[in-house]
Amino acid sequence: MNSSRLQGKVCLITGAGSGMGRVACQIFAREGAFVVAVDVRGNLAEETAQHFGRLNVLYNNAGQDCCARSRAFVQRGIYEEFLEALVTRTRRLHVGDPQNSQTEIGPLISLDQRRKVEGYIRLGMEEGAVVACGGKATEKPDLKKGAYLLPTILNKTTPTMRVVREEIFGPVLCVMPFKDEEEAIRLANDSEYGLSGSLELGLKALKLYTEVKNIFIAEK
Numbered sequence: 001m002n003s004s005r006l007q008g009k010v011c012l013i014t015g016a017g018s019g020m021g022r023v024a025c026q027i028f029a030r031e032g033a034f035v036v037a038v039d040v041r042g043n044l045a046e047e048t049a050q051h052f053g054r055l056n057v058l059y060n061n062a063g064q065d066c067c068a069r070s071r072a073f074v075q076r077g078i079y080e081e082f083l084e085a086l087v088t089r090t091r092r093l094h095v096g097d098p099q100n101s102q103t104e105i106g107p108l109i110s111l112d113q114r115r116k117v118e119g120y121i122r123l124g125m126e127e128g129a130v131v132a133c134g135g136k137a138t139e140k141p142d143l144k145k146g147a148y149l150l151p152t153i154l155n156k157t158t159p160t161m162r163v164v165r166e167e168i169f170g171p172v173l174c175v176m177p178f179k180d181e182e183e184a185i186r187l188a189n190d191s192e193y194g195l196s197g198s199l200e201l202g203l204k205a206l207k208l209y210t211e212v213k214n215i216f217i218a219e220k
Helices: 005-018 043-052 055-063 076-091 111-126 181-189 205-211
Strands: 032-036 069-075 130-133 152-155 172-178 197-200 215-218
Touching: 055 069, 069 076, 069 181, 076 130, 076 152, 076 172, 111 130, 111 152, 111 172, 172 181
Parallel strands: 032 069, 032 197, 069 172, 152 172, 197 215
Antiparallel strands: 130 152
């Protein structure tokens, strides 16, 4: 289950004392980070954005995935280029009925969950974030009754924002710039939780790999 630390402790203590056997809890997982370095530029920056915008990296199960990448840290030298390519790719994603073979993103689990995610998007805007794409329910007439939400990218976010630090559990990505390797490590690890992350090769990849929590390297 996803829960708070206190609830997790209660479950573990109760389970251990009841004789029910082994107990394991996943305690409130904030999704992971995605780090893109400055030497991923030109066509490679666009390819990286294309890869990142795919269903299995960010929007799997409409973002309702504990390992979905919800924070992207992009080195300043390619920030605008990468963001533009990623927004273009994200806008092309097909939101629709999961039974349709063309669908890439289905609905959220409930209307209540969509309202929660929309609330976080509004909160992000109040904190100073800018919606680069998405941020609202789809306007397709045949999807009006479902809990559909367009995949959302928030620009101009900062590490202290609640929308960055708290679990949204929806198709929302916060994109932030970083200056150098040291800052990338600090920002990527600046999370109380975080189950998984990705690293696009650049900078000193091996050092980043050893310094950033739960990271996967994507080679080009």
